[in-house]
Amino acid sequence: MKLKTDTWVVVANGNKYLLLQNFGWPDHLDLRVMKHDEIDVPQTQDLARDRAGREQAKYRPGSSGHKQVDAHEARETAFAKALVAKLNERAQQKRFKDIVIIADPETLGEMRPTYSGQLKELLVGEIPKDLTNLTIPDIEAVVNAA
Numbered sequence: 497m498k499l500k501t502d503t504w505v506v507v508a509n510g511n512k513y514l515l516l517q518n519f520g521w522p523d524h525l526d527l528r529v530m531k532h533d534e535i536d537v538p539q540t541q542d543l544a545r546d547r548a549g550r551e552q553a554k555y556r557p558g559s560s561g562h563k564q565v566d567a568h569e570a571r572e573t574a575f576a577k578a579l580v581a582k583l584n585e586r587a588q589q590k591r592f593k594d595i596v597i598i599a600d601p602e603t604l605g606e607m608r609p610t611y612s613g614q615l616k617e618l619l620v621g622e623i624p625k626d627l628t629n630l631t632i633p634d635i636e637a638v639v640n641a642a
Contacts, residue, residue, distance in 0.1 A: 497621055497642040498522035503594040504530075506583065507635060510572025510603050511535050512628045513579055516635070525636045535575055576606045584612040595619055596639065600626035 499505070505516040505527055512534040520526030576599075586592065595615070599607060601624040611619070623642050627635050 497596070497623075497639050499525060499596065499620070499639065500594055502592065503596065503620065504592045505596045505598065505635070505639065506579070507627050508576065508579060508597070508599040508603060508607075509626045509628045510569075510600070511575055514628065516632070525639060527632050527636055527639075529632070535571070572603070573606050576603045577610050580607045580610040580615075584610070584615050587612060587614040587618055592618065596621045596623070598623040598625060598627055598635075598638075600624070 499518045499520075499522060501518060501521055503518045505518065507514040507516065513532065514529055515531040516527040517530050518525055519528055583595070583597075587595075595618050597604070597607065597619065599622075603626075604622060604624050621642065623638065625638065627638055630638070
């Protein structure tokens with residue numbers, strides 16, 4: 497994927513993101529970190545120790561269970577949506593002209609429905625991979641290969 501100078505590249509998963517900017521040109525990427533953030537998301541067993549609730553039916557015999565909420569997944573979803581909210585705001589402020597979003601498929605699926613119209617117009621590509629633990633040169637190689 498050839499990226500223009502000043503294109504933003506967001507590399508994210510459910511608990512970490514890197515905001516990169518291309519200072520190079522289309523044939524030679526030079527991605528540099530502009531911002532990064534990470535949250536601690538404990539495992540579900542550490543967040544919710546109770547079993548799912550049960551309810552006694554009034555008009556029929558037996559009881560039914562309630563679905564257990566996955567607190568770990570809920571925090572990751574909230575983190576991804578908060579990231580898109582920031583990107584939507586920056587798109588509205590015209591802080592960038594082009595953007596590429598790279599995230600693991602699950603996080604990307606959570607992010608897409610919250611893209612604003614302006615962000616969609618500036619989106620030049622998506623890569624459904626988790627690259628948050630790679631070095632900048634490795635991220636550049638993946639972007640070049642896409």
